Amino acid sequence: MAFRDRLVATIRAARPIVELPEILIVGSEVPNLLQPGMAATMVVSLDLDIGVPVHRHAAVKERIGELVEFAPSADEPSVWTPRSPHLLEVNFVGMDPDQDPADAYVLEDDRLPLLVFGALSLVGPGPAIDVEGVTVRLPQLAGLLLEKLVTDRTGEKGDRDLLVALGLLAAASPSDLDELDAMYRRLRPELRHAVRSNLTLLSLLEPRAGMPDPRPRRADVAALFRQFNTGEREGS
Incomplete structure (x- = not known):
């Protein structure tokens, strides 16, 4: 089945x-x-x-x-x-x-x-x-995506959860990404750090069977990381 x-x-x-x-x-x-x-x-x-x-x-x-x-x-x-x-x-x-x-x-x-x-x-x-x-x-997509990125992800299960986040990112509209950015800015510094750390891990993942191939989306992940990181340097 x-x-x-x-x-x-x-x-x-x-x-x-x-x-x-x-x-x-x-x-x-x-x-x-x-x-x-x-x-x-x-x-x-x-x-x-x-x-x-x-x-x-x-x-x-x-x-x-x-x-x-x-x-x-x-x-x-x-x-x-x-x-x-x-x-x-x-x-x-x-x-x-x-x-x-x-x-x-x-x-x-x-x-x-x-x-x-x-x-x-x-x-x-x-x-x-x-x-x-x-x-x-x-x-709402932005909130679920942020939940996936703010949670500690380790091991094989953690990697697959990050690829779920990638699937959500692939489905995100510009308004979803704007909402994601606004929600990210409201997090405490240590939680924002966790989000950026998970984006770094996601950018390094290799393909897994039955999951989105991360390679074509690495530019999107990098762009999101830069967006978040730029705000950190500007003191957001």
Whole structure:
């Protein structure tokens, strides 16, 4: 079964949750959904990350029993595993706009605990799209791209996450890049440094199967680095 078909089937199976107000798809599947025809050519991980604002936790918990094609993982309560091999895992992550981007905390709950990632405080709602009859809301591209760049990325998984950032950069419009720049300027100096460090790593990455080839986009990455770095030298 093609990865795209599994992704679409998972979204349809998770419809009771993903169509709730303010719920976002926030993970590595976003660039796949942004591709023409939702081609889903990037296979980064076999899960669907669903962002749950902490003030919407109760509403999601109320509907969680409707995920009849999934069962909660015994090892990771925020992960729901598919009953069918044709579906992806569903991973619930918490979002708190008041959280410091460098911190994280656990929202304890007996039914649906959430790890609330501080970097996701940079992510706000973006466009709603139709996925074969299911309306899902994506994050605004600039915020998700900044989240990918501000988070510490190490090892093979970190490299692949940076290539997800590259996929987002490839899809960014001029207005997205303007928004990205404005958001970057509001970060603390150490977080801006983390962003520039990850851009440096991204500029050095080699191609990986199933991921965007970084080589044709190295000029774009370098231009973004220069833009950010120039602002630093000017004291922005």
